[in-house]
Amino acid sequence: MAEKLKFAIYWAATCGGCDVAILDLAEKILDVIEIADIVFWPIAMDFKYKDLEAMDKGSIDFAFYNGSVRNSEHEHVAKVLREKAKVMVAFGACACSGGIPGLANISNREEIFKVAYKETPSTVNPEFTVPKPSLKIEDVTLTLPEFYDTVKPLNMVVDVDYYIPGCPPPVELIWQAVEAIKNGKLPPKGSVIGPRYTLCEVCKRKKDEKVKIKGIRRVYEGKPDPEKCFLDQGYICLGPATRAGCAGEEGGRCLNVNMPCRGCMGPADEIRDQGARMISALASIMYPEVPPEEFIKMVKDPLGLFYRFTLPSSILNRKVIKK
Numbered sequence: 332m333a334e335k336l337k338f339a340i341y342w343a344a345t346c347g348g349c350d351v352a353i354l355d356l357a358e359k360i361l362d363v364i365e366i367a368d369i370v371f372w373p374i375a376m377d378f379k380y381k382d383l384e385a386m387d388k389g390s391i392d393f394a395f396y397n398g399s400v401r402n403s404e405h406e407h408v409a410k411v412l413r414e415k416a417k418v419m420v421a422f423g424a425c426a427c428s429g430g431i432p433g434l435a436n437i438s439n440r441e442e443i444f445k446v447a448y449k450e451t452p453s454t455v456n457p458e459f460t461v462p463k464p465s466l467k468i469e470d471v472t473l474t475l476p477e478f479y480d481t482v483k484p485l486n487m488v489v490d491v492d493y494y495i496p497g498c499p500p501p502v503e504l505i506w507q508a509v510e511a512i513k514n515g516k517l518p519p520k521g522s523v524i525g526p527r528y529t530l531c532e533v534c535k536r537k538k539d540e541k542v543k544i545k546g547i548r549r550v551y552e553g554k555p556d557p558e559k560c561f562l563d564q565g566y567i568c569l570g571p572a573t574r575a576g577c578a579g580e581e582g583g584r585c586l587n588v589n590m591p592c593r594g595c596m597g598p599a600d601e602i603r604d605q606g607a608r609m610i611s612a613l614a615s616i617m618y619p620e621v622p623p624e625e626f627i628k629m630v631k632d633p634l635g636l637f638y639r640f641t642l643p644s645s646i647l648n649r650k651v652i653k654k
């Protein structure tokens with residue numbers, strides 16, 4: 332029997348959904364175990380960082396890193412994994428583009444600590460004690476990871492070989508990656524595992540290319556017709572700016588249950604900035620009936636809507652905060 336591959340899986344700033352997505356492989360996980368040994372997966376088994384640090388350089392074949400880089404611990408493990416792994420994979424929206432934790436880039440550490448450790452109604456902290464990287468108590472020094480001002484996607488910290496997008500990555504894409512690894516048929520370095528095109532290109536809903544809309548609605552404000560394009564009905568759907576592949580070759584996971592796409596697969600190839608592309612797509616179906624300054628007033632939370640999964644990797648990256 333050929334020697335098994337060595338896999339590592341790590342979670343950083345994440346909800347844990349990406350780890351669960353691996354379990355969603357169900358019985359196919361047995362096929363993974365047939366080709367690979369998991370040598371590091373702290374959420375599932377009791378591996379210590381010192382075990383990882385003791386491994387030889389390049390001794391891990393594939394490292395799947397999920398979550399964004401929020402603190403010094405995440406950065407440290409990313410760097411150690413990069414050194415030990417032949418192939419580094421950004422797994423899930425947070426690692427690929429910053430994800431939902433990346434929306435914190437509209438604040439900095441000081442502001443976040445103020446809300447979390449002082450202003451929340453359930454907090455009683457009159458001395459405003461906040462986490463510090465180190466604290467000396469008598470002759471003992473206690474340490475904590477340093478909380479950064481800015482959330483980063485993995486490729487802002489280490490070199491990344493492949494990206495598997497999604498929040499969490501769909502089982503079909505995870506399996507596609509496993510098959511490519513198994514058969515030695517990985518695409519060129521830097522590739523996103525998944526289709527290159529947008530969700531609109533495979534969406535089966537009826538579209539009216541000439542439609543102009545005069546307003547936008549949130550899903551609870553109506554009952555979307557399941558046969559028609561969401562945008563044509565005034566519901567914002569991020570399909571024009573989002574990579575397909577979330578439900579296999581056709582459709583989309585959210586569209587299949589009559590919900591507009593929120594953009595978790597990130598931008599399709601050739602789209603530099605998912606939010607900017609979506610704003611441009613919307614403006615084109617609203618103009619000239621609705622001028623841009625009126626359009627933007629209709630959107631309740633532009634950043635959360637257009638950059639929900641990609642703010643740290645977008646052209647905006649973060650809000651500039653003068654200290």
Ligand code: SF4
Nearest residue numbers: 531534560561568570
């Ligand atoms: S905007 Fe949404 S509903 Fe309309 S075609 Fe694109 S993916 Fe389908």
Ligand code: SF4
Nearest residue numbers: 577583585592593595
């Ligand atoms: S439809 Fe959009 S938000 Fe829903 S899973 Fe697919 S890419 Fe993600």
